[in-house]
Amino acid sequence: MNGVLHVLTGCTAVGKTELALRWAEANGAEIVSCDSLLFYRGMDLGTAKPTKAELARVPHHLIDVCDVREPMDVAHYARLARAAVEGILARGRRVLVTGGSGFYLAAFFGPVTDDVDVPAALRDDIRARLEREGLAALVEELQRLNPAGLGALDVQNPRRVTRALERCRASGRTLAELQAAFAARPGPFADFEVKLCELVREPAELERRVEARVRQMLRDGLVDEVRGLLGRGLKENPSAAKAIGYRETVDFLEGRLAEAELAPAIAKNTRALVKKQRTWFKTQLPEHRRVDAGVTQVDGLF
DSSP: OOOEEEEEEEOTTSSHHHHHHHHHHHHTEEEEEOOSSTTBTTOOTTTTOOOHHHHHHSOEESSSOBOTTSOOOHHHHHHHHHHHHHHHHHTTOEEEEEOOOHHHHGGGTSOOOOSOOOOHHHHHHHHHHHHHHOHHHHHHHHHHHOTTOOTTOOTTOHHHHHHHHHHHHHHSOOHHHHHHHHHTSOOTTTTSEEEEEEEEOOHHHHHHHHHHHHHHHHHHTHHHHHHHHHHTTGGGOHHHHTSTTHHHHHHHHTTSSOHHHHHHHHHHHHHHHHHHHHHHHHHHSOSOEEEETTOSOOTTOO
16 A cells, blocks of 8 residues: 545535645645546636635645646546645645545546547547437447447437447447456556545535525626636636536526526536435445534544
């Protein structure tokens, strides 16, 4: 083992930021962000990014590392996180990973990429077929290549169907074979001990916190933030532009949403995200501690 990673997660608005700061201060730790939007410079209010004062309390990593137009993927994130972790440990400090983005959180518990190299020409060909023939044609081809079935693949999701067909065509293997090979690969942090804690709150309390957060974001200037980001190329990065808080504000600025509808739309979509996060934490994370986020002592988190 190369060391210990402490991972603090929980739903949006549960209160991770303050508790993470307190634990890090008490334990000589530095924080590695595991939030899919904190990477982006200028996306501050809609992401509830730690303030300058909060960032000054404890060294943070993987915040503000990308221009809003630059895409981030899990393989790149894992490389950046690994470098950050090794640097922290080399300084004799502890590591606290914090965030609620399951896609990136998964990098600390298992493999994140496979060894399938999809040629650009094949990718372009499949995308052209999707536009020309529609999703059903791609699903039909996938079914021919996978006579034993498509498993849990969401065949209504064009991105996932396209990706699955690319990988089957490029590798000559079925989805089941690809999944088995993927599961056998070591994760980026397989050589670390990972201690995981999930912060939780009662649903009604969390809903109140979501509503309050949305109101505060708008009071603090979310609309102006998004207006500025549009001028910097926000819509060139679909992952950022479609993030909750940003997509609704873009709709408002472009006339598709009335001002009175903005806060309710953001809150509604945030509640839906919280529901998905709860399910993901329950079904995808390894066994872990669940701690009430109202805890006043940080000693027993891990």
